[in-house]
Amino acid sequence: MDPVICTVDVALLTLTAEGLEVALLKREHAPFKGVAALPGGYIQARTDVDARDAARRVLLDKTGIAAPYLEQLATFSGAARDPRGWSVSIAYYALVPATTIAQAERDEVRLHSVDRLPPLPFDHGDIIGTAVSRLRSKSQYSSLPCHLLADVFTLPQLQRVYEVLMGESINKVSFRRKMTEMDMLDPVDGQFESGAHRPAQLYRLKPAFREQLQLLERGL
Amino acid sequence: MDPVICTVDVALLTLTAEGLEVALLKREHAPFKGVAALPGGYIQARTDVDARDAARRVLLDKTGIAAPYLEQLATFSGAARDPRGWSVSIAYYALVPATTIAQAERDEVRLHSVDRLPPLPFDHGDIIGTAVSRLRSKSQYSSLPCHLLADVFTLPQLQRVYEVLMGESINKVSFRRKMTEMDMLDPVDGQFESGAHRPAQLYRLKPAFREQLQLLERGL
DNA sequence: CGAATAGTGTCTGTAAGACAGTATCTG
DNA sequence: CAGATACTGTCTTACAGACACTATTCG
Numbered sequence: 001m002d003p004v005i006c007t008v009d010v011a012l013l014t015l016t017a018e019g020l021e022v023a024l025l026k027r028e029h030a031p032f033k034g035v036a037a038l039p040g041g042y043i044q045a046r047t048d049v050d051a052r053d054a055a056r057r058v059l060l061d062k063t064g065i066a067a068p069y070l071e072q073l074a075t076f077s078g079a080a081r082d083p084r085g086w087s088v089s090i091a092y093y094a095l096v097p098a099t100t101i102a103q104a105e106r107d108e109v110r111l112h113s114v115d116r117l118p119p120l121p122f123d124h125g126d127i128i129g130t131a132v133s134r135l136r137s138k139s140q141y142s143s144l145p146c147h148l149l150a151d152v153f154t155l156p157q158l159q160r161v162y163e164v165l166m167g168e169s170i171n172k173v174s175f176r177r178k179m180t181e182m183d184m185l186d187p188v189d190g191q192f193e194s195g196a197h198r199p200a201q202l203y204r205l206k207p208a209f210r211e212q213l214q215l216l217e218r219g220l
Numbered sequence: 221m222d223p224v225i226c227t228v229d230v231a232l233l234t235l236t237a238e239g240l241e242v243a244l245l246k247r248e249h250a251p252f253k254g255v256a257a258l259p260g261g262y263i264q265a266r267t268d269v270d271a272r273d274a275a276r277r278v279l280l281d282k283t284g285i286a287a288p289y290l291e292q293l294a295t296f297s298g299a300a301r302d303p304r305g306w307s308v309s310i311a312y313y314a315l316v317p318a319t320t321i322a323q324a325e326r327d328e329v330r331l332h333s334v335d336r337l338p339p340l341p342f343d344h345g346d347i348i349g350t351a352v353s354r355l356r357s358k359s360q361y362s363s364l365p366c367h368l369l370a371d372v373f374t375l376p377q378l379q380r381v382y383e384v385l386m387g388e389s390i391n392k393v394s395f396r397r398k399m400t401e402m403d404m405l406d407p408v409d410g411q412f413e414s415g416a417h418r419p420a421q422l423y424r425l426k427p428a429f430r431e432q433l434q435l436l437e438r439g440l
Numbered sequence: 441c442g443a444a445t446a447g448t449g450t451c452t453g454t455a456a457g458a459c460a461g462t463a464t465c466t467g
Numbered sequence: 468c469a470g471a472t473a474c475t476g477t478c479t480t481a482c483a484g485a486c487a488c489t490a491t492t493c494g
Contacts, residue, residue, distance in 0.1 A: 001225070001262050002262075002263070002264055002265035002266055003223075003265065004224070004226040004263055004265055005221070006224040006226065006308060042221050042222075043222070043224055043297075043306075043308075044222055045222035045223065045224055045299065045305070045306035046222055048299075048306075049298055049299060049300075050297045050298030050299070051295060051297040051298070051308065053298075072294060072295065074292060075271060075292065075295040075310050077263075077270045077271040077310065078269055078270030078271070078273075079265065079268075079269060079270070080269075085265070086263075086265035086268075088226060088263075088271065088308060088310070090295050090297065090308070154446085155446085155447090156445075156446070156447095171483070171484045171485075172446095172447085172484095173447095173448080173449090173483085173484070173485085173486095174482090174483055174484060176447080176448090177482090177483085178483095192491095192492095194492080194493095195444080195445075195492075195493080196443075196444060196445085196492065196493040196494070197443080197444040197445035197446075197491075197492055197493075198444080198445055198446045198447080198490060198491035198492050199445090199446080199491075199492065200445080200446055200447085201446085201447085217439075218438055218439060218482090219437075219438060219439070374473090375473085375474090376472080376473070391456070391457045391458075392457095392473095392474085393456085393457070393458085393459095393474095393475080393476095394455090394456055394457060396474080396475090397455085397456080398456095412465090414465080414466090415465075415466080415471080415472075416465065416466040416467070416470075416471060416472085417464075417465055417466075417470080417471040417472035417473075418463060418464035418465050418471080418472055418473045418474080419464075419465060419472090419473080420472080420473055420474085421473085421474090438455090
């Protein structure tokens, strides 16, 4: 039984005015010390219950963000990906509203557009690419994009999120029909967005779908 | 950096008259020696290029099957899943026609209906459950089911595979329209299935889709 | 009232399913 | 020719998108 380096890495994704962005931090230790990379770290068998728990711990330690939407992405492995030796990275992706990253007040956490990434160590570029394509494909037929918005949001906001992720505009009537059909939103009474126009109804994701996704039979 | 046990496990799935089945082997070593389990084994950092390579090696060694459709499923990990200690299993699933398993002539490889599984060691029940639901959900919108049939097959055969996997009958006209639209099959000229009825045209999966799946925009 | 965005009613075109017909094999 | 299964043409139904209309806010 050969020794294998076991780590977790987390692609923390969010949506800003710049589009889809991923959180990177400068590495504190060699190899690649000082280079921007995904938050990650060794699995600590003494304290971590499982890899998901390790991912949650790493994300909280390095970015100050607790309890985001967090899902296993894929596992990256091999002799070539890390100069220290044969390694395994169990990669997760996390989705948060951009406000959550601001509230954490960690200046070392920097957001980078997923379309303009700096050179990345290990295979972190592949991990981010896989995370982005997973997010985009799951957005076509699930409630996943809700997790990029704050707790409470309007249907026009949610539609814009879906449109940015899928890279195309969506018919408003169809979108609203689908949201009704999915039955995943609770209206929040009496509260509206303001502006020089008709305010929009606010909604909240139903509690049942905060961890488990709601799926659509035939996509948007 | 705590020591972590690194393994791969493979859920080898096939379709027989009994429905969807998974290959199990009696374990040769402790723990759970003699108990039916998924083919699996330690990652060998000295020889395996990566985890996929390890899965391919394990499958070939234990079942005699080379070069099936093989895809990473998920990674199962934690302190509780293996009595030897904190462990990681990078799980893969493989699809083969039932004939491939017969041709390998390994009597120790036993097929079990995924609906009537014996008690399984570790979290192998979860791994199989995840593999089956992944196969079923991907079958709705991809060419994946082709890999459960021999190299050459007819459209009625393929339709039956889709129907068994999705658990519902499919409209024949719609199915054929979708297959045409997917444009993933090459007709094999001059060869037909025999029987006391009109023979069916034979097809072969286009080479481009033997490793990479063809995806459907809107599912079947 | 005009501008702006939210939300809805309705028509139309496209795609999926139902059904029935033709085609081709065996015995 | 009967029985069986393969394949296809066509009608109907269901759903997605286009469009237009109403609703509600600000200034």
